[in-house]
Amino acid sequence: MDDAVEGAVMSARHWPDTLAGIANMLRSDPGVLGKRDIETSCSKLGLNQNSEGRPGDDCAILTDQSGFLLFAMEGFINAFVEADPWFAGWCGVMVNMSDILAMGGRPVAVTDAVWAADPAKAELILDGMRAASDAYGIPIVGGHTNLRAGQSQLAVSIIGRAKNIITSFDARPGDVLIAAIDHRGEYRAPFNNWQAALSAPGDRLRRDMELLPSLSENGLCRAGKDISQGGVAGTATMLAECSGVAIDLDLEGLEAPDGVPLARWLVTFPSFGFLLSVSVDKAADVIAHFRDQDIWAGAIGNVAEGSTVSVSSSTGHEVLWDHARNPYLGLPKKEMSDA
Template identity: 40%
Template sequence: MENELTALISRLHTFSGLAHKQDIQLIAQQLREAWPNPCANGDDCALIPDGEGYKLLAMEGFINRFVAEDPWFAGWCGVMVNLSDIAAMGGRPLAVVNALWNDSLPHAGRIVQGMAAASRAYQVPIVGGHTNLRSDRPQLAVAVLGETRHPLSSFLVRTGQALMVAINLQGRWHPPGNNWDAATEADPAALRHALALLPELAASGRVHAAKDISQAGLAGTLVMMLESAGIGAEINLAEIPIPPQVDLEQWLCAFPSFGFLLAVEPEQCSAVQQQFNSGGIACARVGHFTTDKQLMMQLGQQRACYWDLDQQPLTGMSNH
C-alpha cells in the first residue's frame, strides 16, 4: 500500500509549474551549441563580470492567461519576481524594462498600473521598454538590471552545507493560482528591507548560495538548485515554515512572493535565522546537501526520493 509521502510525491510530480520548467530541456542543448556562454546558464540571473563586481540581468515572461485574467497583479509580479531574482544572486536592483503587447488600452493600462505600483513600493525605476497595442492577446515580459560584488549562485552549493528556507508567511492566497500574496498590501519599507537581507548576507559571507522559489514551487525550485550544483539534498518537510491552516501539498507548489532556498554553513544557521526573523521573515533549517544527485524527502517516519537527477534531468541546465 502506498504510504502518505510517496502518494504526496506522485501528486507533486503532476504539478503544472514543474512541467513548465521541464520545457527548458527542449532548448538547453541547442543554446549551448549555438552560443558557448562563459557564464553558466541556469541561475536566477545572468552573472556578467564588470570591473570589480558583476552586473546581474534577469527576465521573466508571463503566461498569457494570467496576464489576461489578472492584469494589475501580473504587472506587479512583473517587477516583484525580477527583483527576487536579483536578490537571490546577492544583488541590488538598478532598473526595470518591459515588453507589453495588448489588444485593449484599458487592459494594458491595468498592467502598467500594477507595474508602477510595484516600482514605487520597491523604489526601483521603470526606465523603458516596448509597447504594442495591436496584438491579438495580452502578453507581458519584464527584465531587470542589478549589480553585486558578492554573488550568490546555485553553482556554488556544496555538500555538507545546511539547507535553509526563508519565507514571508504574512500574506494571503491570491486565486485562482497557487500565488501567496505577501507583498501587495505589505508596508513598502518592509518589502525593501526584506529584499536587502540577501545582499547583506552575501556580503557578510553567511550565505553561500540562494535560489528564489519560483512557479515550480519549493520542491521544484530545490531540484533546479541541485541540478546546477550537481549534488543532492535531504529535506524534512515538517520543518518548512508554513502559514496556519495552509495545506502542505499546496504550499510545496506555491509561489510565495518572498521565498528563498539558502545554502549555509551549519555554524551560521542561527545567525542567518535571526537576521531574517528581525525583518519579519520566517526562516528555518530544513535539511542538508548531499553527494548523491537525489532529492530525498522525509515526512514523519517516512522517507522517499522525490527526484533522481541521474535518471531524469529537470531543466537540463547543468555544467556537470
C-alpha cells in the first residue's frame, strides 16, 4: 500500500464519536500503549524518579554553574524512516526541539545517527535534517553514519539550556490542564502526524520557540509535557503518573482543527503541541500567551488528588487508566530516606 492510499485509509477510518467509544479506543491505541515500553528499560537499569537526570521527564535535567543543562534523544520507527525519509530527518530536529521547549529551555545543538543501505537513501534523511536545522536555527554538530545497513534508521540527540524548569513532576491538585497546539497544518500521510511547521516561515517558527521559555521564566507555568506519540491522552497519563495526581480530560474543552474527528485528535502527534498544568489564577494569562501568537490554547481538564486519568463530557465519565493500580511508565518515586 503506497503512502497516498494508506493516508486515505487513515482519514477514512471510522473514528468513534461517543464518550464510551472514544474511551475504548484510547485504552487500546498503539501510540498510547507504546509508552509502556519505557518501564522495561527503567526497571532493568534500576531507575526511578529520583535517579540522576530525573527519568520520566521530556529531557534529562543536569545542573551546572549556568543553570540547567537539558539532554534528550529520539529514535524513529523504521517504517516511518523508510516511508518518508526526508520528513523523518525534519522530525529528528523538530521533536527533539519540542522536548527542550517543553522543559522551558532553548535548544543548543543536535547530533544524529543515520543508517542507510546507500548514500542516496541517507541523503534524503540528511536533507530533511538540514532543512529543519536552518528553519529552527539549531545547528547539527556531529553524529554517526553507516551507509551499509540493511535498512534506513535514524536517531537524534539534543542538548539545551534553561533558566527555570517546567517539569513532569509538579502538577498539583487544583491546577487547570491547558493544551496549546498549532492548528495551522495538516496530516502527513500515512501516520497520525499533524504538521504545522513545513509551510511556516522560519522567523515565525523561531518566535514560537520562545513561548515556553518565557512562560517558565515569568513564573506562569511549573509543570507540563510536550504532546508526543501517545497524543493528548498518552501525554496526560504520563504527566499524571510522574506528578502522582489524577487528571480528568474534558472532551468538550479540546478543540480539533476543522474536519478532524476529536477521537483522532486525541491520539495525534502535533508538530507544536504541549500540555501544561497551571494554577487557576494564571490560566487565563497562559492561554492568552499562546493565542496572541495565533496558536490555539484552551483549558481541557483538571488536576485532582488521586491516580486516575479519565475523559468526561456532558454525557458521562470514563476512566482510562489508574497508575496506582497499573503503572504506566513504571517510574516509582523512591523515598529520599531510602535513596
